[in-house]
Amino acid sequence: MEFGEVLSKRRMVRHYTEQPVSREALNRVVEAGRRAPSAGFSQGQAFVVVTDRTDRQAIARLSDEDRYLAAGFDPWISQAPAHIVICTSEKAYRLRYQEADKSSTGAEPNWPVPYWWVDAGAALQNILLAAVDEGLAAGFLGSHALPGLADLLDIPADYQPIGLVTVGHPAPDRRSSSLDRGWRPKEDVIHWNRWLRPDPPS
Amino acid sequence: MEFGEVLSKRRMVRHYTEQPVSREALNRVVEAGRRAPSAGFSQGQAFVVVTDRTDRQAIARLSDEDRYLAAGFDPWISQAPAHIVICTSEKAYRLRYQEADKSSTGAEPNWPVPYWWVDAGAALQNILLAAVDEGLAAGFLGSHALPGLADLLDIPADYQPIGLVTVGHPAPDRRSSSLDRGWRPKEDVIHWNRWLRPDPPS
Numbered sequence: 001m002e003f004g005e006v007l008s009k010r011r012m013v014r015h016y017t018e019q020p021v022s023r024e025a026l027n028r029v030v031e032a033g034r035r036a037p038s039a040g041f042s043q044g045q046a047f048v049v050v051t052d053r054t055d056r057q058a059i060a061r062l063s064d065e066d067r068y069l070a071a072g073f074d075p076w077i078s079q080a081p082a083h084i085v086i087c088t089s090e091k092a093y094r095l096r097y098q099e100a101d102k103s104s105t106g107a108e109p110n111w112p113v114p115y116w117w118v119d120a121g122a123a124l125q126n127i128l129l130a131a132v133d134e135g136l137a138a139g140f141l142g143s144h145a146l147p148g149l150a151d152l153l154d155i156p157a158d159y160q161p162i163g164l165v166t167v168g169h170p171a172p173d174r175r176s177s178s179l180d181r182g183w184r185p186k187e188d189v190i191h192w193n194r195w196l197r198p199d200p201p202s
Numbered sequence: 203m204e205f206g207e208v209l210s211k212r213r214m215v216r217h218y219t220e221q222p223v224s225r226e227a228l229n230r231v232v233e234a235g236r237r238a239p240s241a242g243f244s245q246g247q248a249f250v251v252v253t254d255r256t257d258r259q260a261i262a263r264l265s266d267e268d269r270y271l272a273a274g275f276d277p278w279i280s281q282a283p284a285h286i287v288i289c290t291s292e293k294a295y296r297l298r299y300q301e302a303d304k305s306s307t308g309a310e311p312n313w314p315v316p317y318w319w320v321d322a323g324a325a326l327q328n329i330l331l332a333a334v335d336e337g338l339a340a341g342f343l344g345s346h347a348l349p350g351l352a353d354l355l356d357i358p359a360d361y362q363p364i365g366l367v368t369v370g371h372p373a374p375d376r377r378s379s380s381l382d383r384g385w386r387p388k389e390d391v392i393h394w395n396r397w398l399r400p401d402p403p404s
Contacts, residue, residue, distance in 0.1 A: 007237060
C-alpha cells in the first residue's frame with residue numbers, strides 16, 4: 001500500500017472479526033517493530049507475540065475487559081487473534097552508553113530524555129503502520145491497564161512492557177470518545193523557526 | 203512510495219546536498235508527525251521547523267558540530283536545509299488524565315510508562331518515514347547533544363525537546379560505527395507466546 005494511504009488509514013481499531021491472522025503477516029508486522037531506530041543502535045526493544053487463545057484470554061482478564069463491555073465496546077482484547085507486547089530495556093541503553101565509542105570514561109551520559117521509551121514509541125508506530133499495510137487493523141492498550149502482564153508472559157525484570165498492540169481483521173467498531181476532543185489547531189502544534197514567531201506566509 | 207519500500211529505505215543519513223526542501227514537502231513531513239497517536243488523544247507533542255539559515259547554524263554550534271568533522275563526518279547539522287525539533291509535554295498528559303472521562307475522582311493514574319516520551323517516539327518515526335516517502339533523507343540528534351536548544355527556539359518550559367530531525371536531499375554519507383554492532387539475533391528480540399518458550403516451527 002502507498003505510504004500516504006497507510007498513514008491516513010491508521011487509527012486505533014477496537015473490534016476484530018474472527019478471521020485469524022497468518023503467521024507470515026504477523027511476522028512482517030513485528031519485524032517492522034524490530035527495524036525501528038534506536039539510540040546508539042542499542043536495540044533495547046523486544047516483543048512478545050501472543051497468539052495462544054488461553055493466553056489472550058488471560059490477558060483480557062488482566063485488562064478487566066468487562067469494563068469495556070459495560071461501556072458499550074466490543075470485547076476487543078479477547079477477540080483480537082494476536083497481541084504484540086512491546087517491551088523496552090533501560091538497562092540496554094545504560095550499558096550501551098558506557099561502551100568505549102560512547103564514553104571515554106565509562107561514565108554514563110546525562111539522560112535528559114529517556115530514549116528507551118522514545119524508541120519503544122518508534123517501534124510501536126512501525127507496528128501500527130505495518131498492520132495497516134497488511135490490510136489489518138490494530139489497537140493499543142497501555143501497561144497501566146494490564147497489571148501482571150510481565151509475570152504472565154515471563155518477561156524478565158530488565159524489560160518493561162509499554163503495553164500491547166491488538167492485531168486482527170477490522171470489524172465495525174465504536175469510536176473512542178477521546179476523539180470527540182478534536183485535533184488541536186495546527187498553528188498551536190507546528191511552529192516555524194521559533195515557537196513564538198508567527199507562521200510565515202506559505 | 204510503497205510502505206515496505208519506505209520502511210526498508212529508512213536509515214539515519216548524516217549528509218545532505220545543497221538542494222533546498224520545498225515548504226510543501228516539509229509541511230507533509232511534519233504533518234505526519236502531528237498525525238501520530240497519543241494516549242487519551244492528549245496530543246502533547248509540538249514541532250518547531252527551522253529553515254532559517256542563521257538559526258540552523260546556531261543549532262549546529264549548540265551541537266558542537268566540529269566534533270563530527272574531527273571524526274570524519276560531514277557537517278550534517280549546519281548543511282541540512284531543515285531541522286524539525288520534536289517536543290513533548292508531560293503536563294498535557296497529566297491534565298488530560300485528570301479529566302472526567304479518564305478519572306472519576308480527578309486523581310491522576312499511576313504512570314508505569316511515561317507515554318509523553320513513547321508518543322514523541324511515534325511522532326519521530328512518522329516524520330522519519332514521511333521524509334523517505336518524499337524522496338528525502340533524515341537524521342536524528344538527541345537533546346543531550348543540544349544544550350540550550352529550548353532557549354534558542356523559545357520553547358516554553360512545559361515542553362521538552364527530545365531532539366531534532368535533520369531533513370534534506372541525501373548525499374553519500376559516512377555510516378555510523380554503531381551499525382557495526384550488527385542486528386541482535388531475531389530470536390532474542392521476538393518471542394512467541396511466552397518470553398522463555400522456544401520459537402515454534404513456522
